[in-house]
Amino acid sequence: MRINKYIAGAGYASRRKADELIQAGKVKVNGLTMNEPGYDVVTGDVVEVEGHKLEASEKKVYFAMNKPIGVITSVTDDKGRLTVVDLLTDVEERVFPVGRLDYNTSGLLFLTNDGDFAYKLTHPKNRVDKVYRVRIAGNISKEKIGKLRHGVDIGGFVTSRARVDLVEGTRRSNVLEVTIHEGKNRQIRRMFEAVGYGVEELERISIGNIKLGHLKPGQYRKLTQSEIEYLMDM
Numbered sequence: 001m002r003i004n005k006y007i008a009g010a011g012y013a014s015r016r017k018a019d020e021l022i023q024a025g026k027v028k029v030n031g032l033t034m035n036e037p038g039y040d041v042v043t044g045d046v047v048e049v050e051g052h053k054l055e056a057s058e059k060k061v062y063f064a065m066n067k068p069i070g071v072i073t074s075v076t077d078d079k080g081r082l083t084v085v086d087l088l089t090d091v092e093e094r095v096f097p098v099g100r101l102d103y104n105t106s107g108l109l110f111l112t113n114d115g116d117f118a119y120k121l122t123h124p125k126n127r128v129d130k131v132y133r134v135r136i137a138g139n140i141s142k143e144k145i146g147k148l149r150h151g152v153d154i155g156g157f158v159t160s161r162a163r164v165d166l167v168e169g170t171r172r173s174n175v176l177e178v179t180i181h182e183g184k185n186r187q188i189r190r191m192f193e194a195v196g197y198g199v200e201e202l203e204r205i206s207i208g209n210i211k212l213g214h215l216k217p218g219q220y221r222k223l224t225q226s227e228i229e230y231l232m233d234m
Helices: 003-008 015-023 117-120 142-150 186-193 225-233
Strands: 027-029 048-050 062-067 096-098 106-112 130-137 163-169 173-180 197-206 220-222
Touching: 003 015, 003 117, 015 027, 015 117, 062 142, 096 117, 096 225, 106 117, 117 173, 117 225, 130 186, 142 163, 142 186, 173 186, 186 197
Parallel strands: 106 197
Antiparallel strands: 027 048, 062 106, 062 220, 096 106, 130 173, 130 197, 163 173
16 A cells, blocks of 8 residues: 555545655654655554554544634644644544645634545545635725636645635625635635725635524534535535
8 A cells, every 4th residue: 555545544544744754754664764756565564653653544534613813824833833733632543734724814724634635635536515604804895806707826836716705794895705726825815905995804614504693712523424425525
């Protein structure tokens, strides 16, 4: 089995993250640092990631969380800041976040120990729609909404066509819903910056047809079997 799939199957990280860990020299096989991303793990191999020996695959678990503002989307943080995993107070399995929401963004986030599930939802080729509620200062024009819909340059990358709907607006502030399938770093904030607006509040309210619902900040729930199957079949 290819080593990135092995790491994902053990519930440590997604395949993409596993490749990054291999490139960073944080994976060992039989005590030797692994630098071959195409290595096939065979029976008897001992695989370690960041000093952790990988055990047999755990029971797969899947959670939806309302990530609060001020929490890091990570398993650990070298600065000692609170992470999304720290909020899972009654979960025994070792899980990791699927994708990311930045420090000042709240909303729907999945966590799991299923690397294939994470790969499915984060790989660009799968074009999974994500909906964000955005509050900006000021009153945005139809012309600039049109630019956001058709794609804007956010610094060396032109975004794909997006759905952008004005939900409510006054002279002082507007609330919009934006649907994208990409996941560039700080993409929504950079999109609005490209048309001259700063984002005051940002919340992800759905991924595919899975909605944030009534989860309060910091709360989480298990995904249902039908939700898991829907996400895996997208």
